[in-house]
Structures are given as C-alpha cells and as structure tokens.
Amino acid sequence: MNATHQRVKSVLTIYVQGKLASTIDMEHSSEKKQYALGRASDNTIVINSPIVSSHHAIFEMKEDGCYVYDSDSTNGIHINGKRIKSVKLKNGDNLRIDDINEPHKDGILIVYSLLDDHSDERWNELQLEDQTTMTIGRESSNDIQISHSSVSRKHARITRDGNTFFLEDNQSTNGTFLNGKLVTSKTKLTHDDVIIVGHTKLIFQSTKIIYNVQSRGMRIDAINIIKDVQDSKGGLFAHKSTKRILDDISISVKSGELVALIGGSGAGKSTFMDSLNGFRLPTEGTVLVNGDDFYSNYNAYKNIMGYVPQQDIVYDTLTVREMLTYAAKLRMPDDTTEDEIANRVQEVIKDVELEGREDLVIKQLSGGQRKRASIAVELLADPKLFFLDEPTSGLDPGMERNMMKLLRKLSNNGKTIILITHATANLNLCDKAVILGYGGKLCYFGPPNGALEFFNVEDYADIYDLINKESDKWQKKFKESIYYSYHNSLVQKDVKMTERKTVSQNSSFRQLMILTKRYLKLTLIDKQRLAFLLLQAPFIAVLLSIVAERDSFTFYETSKEVIFTVAASAVWIGLLNSLQEVTKENDVYRRERAVNLRLAPYIFSKILVLGVLTLLQSVAFIIAFSFVMDLPTNSLIGSVKIEWFVTFFLTTMAATSLGLAVSTMAGNSDRAMGLAPILLIPQLIFNGLVFKLEGFSELISNFAISKWAARAISISVDLNDKPTELETRALVPPRNLPHYYDHELSLLYQNWGILIGFSVLSIIISLLVLKKKDKQ
Numbered sequence: 001m002n003a004t005h006q007r008v009k010s011v012l013t014i015y016v017q018g019k020l021a022s023t024i025d026m027e028h029s030s031e032k033k034q035y036a037l038g039r040a041s042d043n044t045i046v047i048n049s050p051i052v053s054s055h056h057a058i059f060e061m062k063e064d065g066c067y068v069y070d071s072d073s074t075n076g077i078h079i080n081g082k083r084i085k086s087v088k089l090k091n092g093d094n095l096r097i098d099d100i101n102e103p104h105k106d107g108i109l110i111v112y113s114l115l116d117d118h119s120d121e122r123w124n125e126l127q128l129e130d131q132t133t134m135t136i137g138r139e140s141s142n143d144i145q146i147s148h149s150s151v152s153r154k155h156a157r158i159t160r161d162g163n164t165f166f167l168e169d170n171q172s173t174n175g176t177f178l179n180g181k182l183v184t185s186k187t188k189l190t191h192d193d194v195i196i197v198g199h200t201k202l203i204f205q206s207t208k209i210i211y212n213v214q215s216r217g218m219r220i221d222a223i224n225i226i227k228d229v230q231d232s233k234g235g236l237f238a239h240k241s242t243k244r245i246l247d248d249i250s251i252s253v254k255s256g257e258l259v260a261l262i263g264g265s266g267a268g269k270s271t272f273m274d275s276l277n278g279f280r281l282p283t284e285g286t287v288l289v290n291g292d293d294f295y296s297n298y299n300a301y302k303n304i305m306g307y308v309p310q311q312d313i314v315y316d317t318l319t320v321r322e323m324l325t326y327a328a329k330l331r332m333p334d335d336t337t338e339d340e341i342a343n344r345v346q347e348v349i350k351d352v353e354l355e356g357r358e359d360l361v362i363k364q365l366s367g368g369q370r371k372r373a374s375i376a377v378e379l380l381a382d383p384k385l386f387f388l389d390e391p392t393s394g395l396d397p398g399m400e401r402n403m404m405k406l407l408r409k410l411s412n413n414g415k416t417i418i419l420i421t422h423a424t425a426n427l428n429l430c431d432k433a434v435i436l437g438y439g440g441k442l443c444y445f446g447p448p449n450g451a452l453e454f455f456n457v458e459d460y461a462d463i464y465d466l467i468n469k470e471s472d473k474w475q476k477k478f479k480e481s482i483y484y485s486y487h488n489s490l491v492q493k494d495v496k497m498t499e500r501k502t503v504s505q506n507s508s509f510r511q512l513m514i515l516t517k518r519y520l521k522l523t524l525i526d527k528q529r530l531a532f533l534l535l536q537a538p539f540i541a542v543l544l545s546i547v548a549e550r551d552s553f554t555f556y557e558t559s560k561e562v563i564f565t566v567a568a569s570a571v572w573i574g575l576l577n578s579l580q581e582v583t584k585e586n587d588v589y590r591r592e593r594a595v596n597l598r599l600a601p602y603i604f605s606k607i608l609v610l611g612v613l614t615l616l617q618s619v620a621f622i623i624a625f626s627f628v629m630d631l632p633t634n635s636l637i638g639s640v641k642i643e644w645f646v647t648f649f650l651t652t653m654a655a656t657s658l659g660l661a662v663s664t665m666a667g668n669s670d671r672a673m674g675l676a677p678i679l680l681i682p683q684l685i686f687n688g689l690v691f692k693l694e695g696f697s698e699l700i701s702n703f704a705i706s707k708w709a710a711r712a713i714s715i716s717v718d719l720n721d722k723p724t725e726l727e728t729r730a731l732v733p734p735r736n737l738p739h740y741y742d743h744e745l746s747l748l749y750q751n752w753g754i755l756i757g758f759s760v761l762s763i764i765i766s767l768l769v770l771k772k773k774d775k776q
C-alpha cells in the first residue's frame with residue numbers, strides 16, 4: 001500500500017568564512033544513507049578549508065532522523081558550545097568547525113534544518129561588521145525586516161560595544177525571546193544564541209546574524225502525548241483512581257496541511273487539541289513547533305497561533321467591521337496605524353468571504369457567516385498555526401461544505417490547520433485525519449482515503465461504529481500498519497518538556513482605552529437595557545411617593561422607612577448593573593485572555609463605564625426624589641442633595657463592584673442572575689433599621705453594604721433628632737439614641753469611606769478570581 005507521497009528532507013546549509021558556501025539536501029528513506037564531509041575529494045561534501053580534516057565527519061540518514069559522527073577530526077564538531085562525538089540532530093541545530101572561545105576567520109558553520117515538500121524555508125544573513133546598531137522590525141527601514149503582523153515596527157535592536165554585542169527589546173507588543181526567555185533588559189549575546197521575533201528564528205554568530213524567513217505554515221509534532229486524570233468512581237466517597245484519556249499519541253503535521261481530528265463523543269479530541277495548542281498540558285510528552293519545544297517557547301509562539309473555540313467569539317450587537325476593528329486594536333502591536341488596521345480588517349473580511357456583509361450587525365448573520373466572523377477575528381493576527389473546535393457544528397450540509405472549502409483555501413495559502421469535526425462528508429478535503437477511539441487511543445493517522453481502506457469501510461461514518469466498539473483492537477492494528485511506521489518515522493523525538501509561563505507585553509493603558517471604548521459602545525447599543533437601568537431610580541422615587549408622605553422626614557418611624565427603601569434600592573440597582581457583565585462575554589474573554597488581554601484593564605474598563613452609568617442613575621434618583629419628598633435642610637457639607645447623591649452613588653457603586661465580582665465567579669449569566677436574591681436578602685435583613693443587631697448578627701451586618709448606606713443617610717437626615725410619634729405626644733420618655741446615627745460630619749465620612757472600601761475589595765476579588773481562572 002502506498003501510504004502517501006509527502007517527503008521530509010534534511011538540509012545542511014554550510015557557511016565558510018561567514019559566506020554561504022552550499023546547501024546539501026539529504027533524503028529520508030527506510031534505508032541508511034551516509035554523507036561524508038571533509039577536505040579530501042572522495043567526500044560527498046567537500047569543504048576546502050585548512051581547519052577541516054581530510055575526513056572530518058559523517059552524516060547518516062536513518063529512518064528516525066539524521067545523525068552526525070565525528071571521524072576523529074583535529075578541530076572537531078561543536079554543537080551549542082560542546083564538542084560532540086556523535087549526536088542525533090534536531091531542527092535548527094548549529095554545528096561549528098571552529099575555535100569555540102575565539103571564532104576563527106576560517107570558521108565553518110553548518111545549520112541543520114528539517115524541511116518538507118511544503119516548506120520554503122530560506123536562511124538569510126546579516127553581517128555585523130561595520131554597524132554599531134542593527135534593528136529588527138516590521139518596517140522596511142530595519143536592517144532585518146520581518147513582515148508579519150505579530151512583529152512591531154521597530155521590534156528589537158542589537159548594539160555593539162567594542163567586540164561585544166547586546167540585544168534589547170524595543171517595547172515590542174509580543175516580545176523578543178533569547179534562548180526561550182523573554183528579553184526584559186539589555187542582554188549580552190554569545191555565540192550561537194537563538195533569538196525569536198514573531199515566527200522568525202535568528203542565530204547570533206559573533207560576526208553575523210543568520211535568520212530564517214518562512215512564509216508558509218508551521219510544522220507541528222506531537223510526541224508520545226499521555227494525559228492521566230483523577231477519576232472518582234462510585235460517587236463522593238469512593239476512592240480516587242487514575243484514568244488515561246490520551247494514550248501515547250504521536251503525530252506529525254506538516255506546514256500548510258489541513259488535518260481533521262475525529263472520534264466519538266468523549267474520545268478525547270478536545271483534550272488532544274488542547275495539548276497541541278498548549279492550553280492544557282499533557283501529563284507526559286511534548287509538542288514541537290518547527291522543531292522547537294512548544295511548551296517552553298509558548299510565549300514566543302502563542303501569537304502566531306489562532307484558536308476558534310466551539311462557541312462564537314464575537315459580540316452579537318456589533319457589526320462585523322466594528323468587531324474586527326476592536327479585536328485588531330487589541331491584538332495587533334501598539335504601533336499599528338489606523339490605516340493598517342482598516343486594511344487588515346478588509347483583508348480578513350475578504351479571506352472569510354464576508355464581503356458585502358461587513359456592515360451588518362453580527363446577530364443578523366447566518367450560522368455559517370457568524371462562524372466565519374469568529375474565524376476572521378483569529379485571522380487578524382495572521383496565525384501560521386490554526387486550531388478550530390467543531391467549526392461545522394450546527395451548519396447545514398451546504399454551509400458545512402463551504403466552511404471546509406474555506407479552510408482548505410486558508411491551508412493552501414500556507415496555514416497549518418487542525419480542526420475537530422464530525423463533517424465526515426467533506427473529509428476528503430483534508431490532507432490527514434487523526435481518528436481517536438475511547439480513552440484517547442490513536443486508531444488511525446494518515447490520508448483520509450487511506451482510512452477507508454484501513455478500516456475496510458465505504459463510508460467514513462462507519463468508522464465511528466468500529467472504533468466505539470473496539471478502540472483497543474484498532475489502536476493495536478494501527479501500530480502494526482504501514483501508516484504508523486511511516487508517520488512515526490517523521491515525528492521528531494527526544495525533546496524535554498518544560499513548564500510554560502505567560503506574559504503579555506502590550507500597553508495596559510492602551511488596552512484600557514480600547515476595552516473601555518468597546519464596552520461603552522456595547523452598552524450604548526442596547527438602548528432598551530440602558531433605558532431600563534436609567535429609569536429604575538426615578539421609578540422607585542415615584543413608587544415611594546405613592547406610599548410615603550412628602551414630609552416623611554418629620555418623624556423617626558417614617559424617616560426609617562424611607563431610609564430603608566433608599567438603601568435597599570441603591571444596592572439592588574447596583575447589582576443589576578453588573579451581575580451579568582462578565583459572564584455574558586465568557587467566550588470572548590477566555591479567547592482574548594489566552595492571547596494578550598490583561599486583567600486590570602479588563603476589569604477597570606467595566607468599572608469606568610459602569611461608574612458613569614451609576615453616576616447618571618444617582619443624578620436621576622436625586623432629581624426624582626427631591627420632586628416627591630421634602631429633604632431635610634440642615635446639611636453637614638453645605639447641600640443635603642449633594643450628601644444624598646454621594647451616599648447613593650457610593651452605595652450603588654459598591655453594589656456594582658460586588659455584582660462584578662460575583663459575575664467573574666458565576667459559570668453563566670442565568671446562574672449569575674439566580675444569585676441576585678441571595679445577595680439582596682442579607683442587605684434587607686442586616687441594614688440595622690429593621691432588626692436589632694447584637695453580637696453575631698452585628699458582626700455579620702458589617703458585610704452588608706446597605707447597613708453603611710443606611711447609616712450615612714441617617715446621619716444626613718439627622719435621624720437621632722427625629723421624634724417618634726409617641727414622643728411628640730409626650731407619652732414616652734426620650735429613647736437611648738445610637739451614636740452612629742448622630743448628625744456629625746466625621747461619622748458621615750466614615751461611612752462613605754467604608755462604602756468605598758467595599759468597592760475596592762470587590763474589584764480586588766474580581767481580579768483574583770479571574771487570575772485563578774487562568775489556571776483552570
């Protein structure tokens with residue numbers, strides 16, 4: 001059986017005295033093949049240099065990769081500063097025949113690259129001879145230009161001080177990485193240091209920089225991926241055991257390939273995809289992107305990776321163009337101009353074939369078009385590696401086919417695409433299929449039509465039945481097949497896994513501005529909701545006027561009734577402002593957070609917009625309230641209306657912040673709203689005006705916003721000075737009045753301070769909850 005015709009080759013790029021001398025292609029095949037390197041003419045690779053021995057080294061192509069052996073040469077072979085006798089080469093390895101401590105003028109550099117038919121990787125070089133400063137960036141004025149949207153205009157620079165070179169990041173949005181670590185300060189460069197900017201790898205070579213220019217997609221290798229999880233059988237009290245949900249999966253996806261991940265429900269497709277894109281790390285195994293350990297270089301590569309989750313990552317009420325423009329501003333480097341953004345937005349609209357619909361509000365689009373809009377959001381950053389979780393779910397057969405054709409087109413243009421799908425009718429548009437059986441067992445990996453032959457069925461749908469019943473059998477059968485031996489030979493192995501760290505480098509202030517503008521727009525668009533929120537306060541004032549007299553502040557009892565209602569209303573209005581504001585955009589949040597969204601700008605953009613809303617609600621309340629009720633006249637700060645306004649605003653703001661914190665914790669919008677009574681009822685019970693608070697109940701009441709609001713209003717209206725009706729008729733002796741209701745400015749300030757404290761505490765809780773969610 002002829003598995004496939006795709007080829008992978010090893011390429012040696014040889015530099016002599018700093019100049020490109022030759023490139024040698026070495027084919028991978030099942031038979032061993034040797035390439036001798038040396039000065040003598042009987043070598044396959046002849047290098048006429050005094051520092052090369054006549055028979056210097058042997059490169060041997062084996063089924064599992066390329067090995068190099070030193071033939072007892074005088075000057076040896078050095079990799080990463082170490083002299084080696086024999087080693088299996090990894091993509092991007094630099095071999096030197098040279099003096100490690102003091103590079104020789106005749107020094108020889110050999111770069112090993114693993115390429116495939118689709119790859120058009122080229123190596124360029126920049127001599128560092130005369131210049132004192134060399135720049136790297138997107139603009140053409142840079143010494144090394146990298147035309148990719150993840151790269152800033154002036155991204156990084158290399159400076160010279162005598163014979164020493166230093167690397168500096170130029171406040172780029174996506175960061176500069178040196179040997180896998182983010183460059184945060186001016187860092188000295190040493191020979192063979194590897195710099196990553198965007199998707200370009202640059203190697204510092206004392207007198208020059210060599211760098212790869214890769215316009216096509218990325219190759220991805222998954223190596224022995226295993227995922228074990230805790231499995232509690234038999235309910236809460238049963239003992240915990242370990243369950244394997246990914247069972248030693250290795251696959252190799254070449255650049256520009258479209259690969260479908262298929263299998264029954266619960267087979268492990270999402271878990272495997274999350275291992276490939278680094279969202280959830282496996283228990284064992286690793287993933288290589290273009291030969292680099294993806295997990296330890298996660299920060300360097302995450303910006304060239306796109307991910308479209310199953311749920312749409314768009315706001316329904318924005319137009320396609322508005323949604324894409326905000327997303328572009330958030331995701332593209334800070335120095336991207338408005339024109340560049342507008343052009344990029346237009347390009348992706350064209351890519352996903354939504355031309356003519358760009359000014360429609362997203363909720364007016366069909367299911368397929370909505371999905372295209374989600375894909376467009378991810379295409380903005382021009383990802384080379386693209387993951388999609390069931391992009392065809394919910395689409396009719398026609399739309400499903402169009403979606404698969406669109407993905408085919410994108411992969412033809414150089415993106416490596418991996419998608420979870422049940423759209424088996426269009427599987428032949430894919431280059432490969434990964435078929436998973438239960439327990440994350442790899443039952444097949446190879447060309448889709450090969451799968452029909454392998455499972456001996458006529459329809460892809462029949463495969464589900466077979467693997468659902470006998471995953472173990474098909475996993476074993478696959479391991480014995482030609483597909484397994486072919487693809488397994490392509491997978492690069494022997495790389496250690498390290499823990500990843502996340503960083504986001506774009507300006508917090510800029511994010512705050514973009515997020516605030518977007519949130520304001522979303523708030524203003526929903527006019528019905530906005531009107532409802534703004535009219536609540538006057539509505540409550542009108543209702544009050546029905547049950548309470550204009551002169552309610554004459555007596556103690558009636559004053560208390562009004563204060564109780566106002567404090568409770570302010571808390572309620574605040575909670576309604578924000579309870580759903582984070583939960584309702586969970587999907588967009590999660591995706592933006594995975595790319596570069598910062599927590600503080602996110603939460604403060606909400607606080608800013610909701611703060612303005614609260615301010616307007618407070619003004620509306622005071623105006624309406626003073627129409628229906630006579631406010632007392634003896635103010636502590638000069639105006640009773642201002643005192644009431646401040647108290648109402650601070651109370652509503654504290655409740656808004658509390659609502660936001662609860663919104664970060666609730667799983668979805670319905671659950672958040674379900675919590676509203678639980679939050680409000682304690683405010684009614686513990687405000688101190690209805691029930692006497694002592695001991696434990698007093699302790700709990702400290703957590704009720706309404707208690708401090710009630711106190712502040714009571715101080716303003718001088719509650720202690722109001723007689724009860726019986727007192728007026730001199731039927732009872734004067735009461736024992738609580739000091740905290742005294743008409744004193746310091747007490748008023750104290751309560752305002754506590755209300756502000758509630759807001760601050762809730763904001764901190766929101767940030768902590770979102771931070772904790774990152775780890776889930």
Ligand SMILES: Nc1ncnc2c1ncn2[C@@H]1O[C@H](COP(=O)(O)OP(=O)(O)OP(=O)(O)O)[C@@H](O)[C@H]1O
Pocket residue numbers: 229230231245263264265266267268269270271272
């Ligand atoms: N953290 C976890 N702890 C316990 N079990 C887990 C965990 N994550 C996943 N699983 C289980 O592993 C199996 C594979 O889950 P996964 O979501 O990857 O499957 P899937 O093939 O994507 O399913 P579907 O098509 O239904 O989305 C399921 O049985 C799931 O319940």
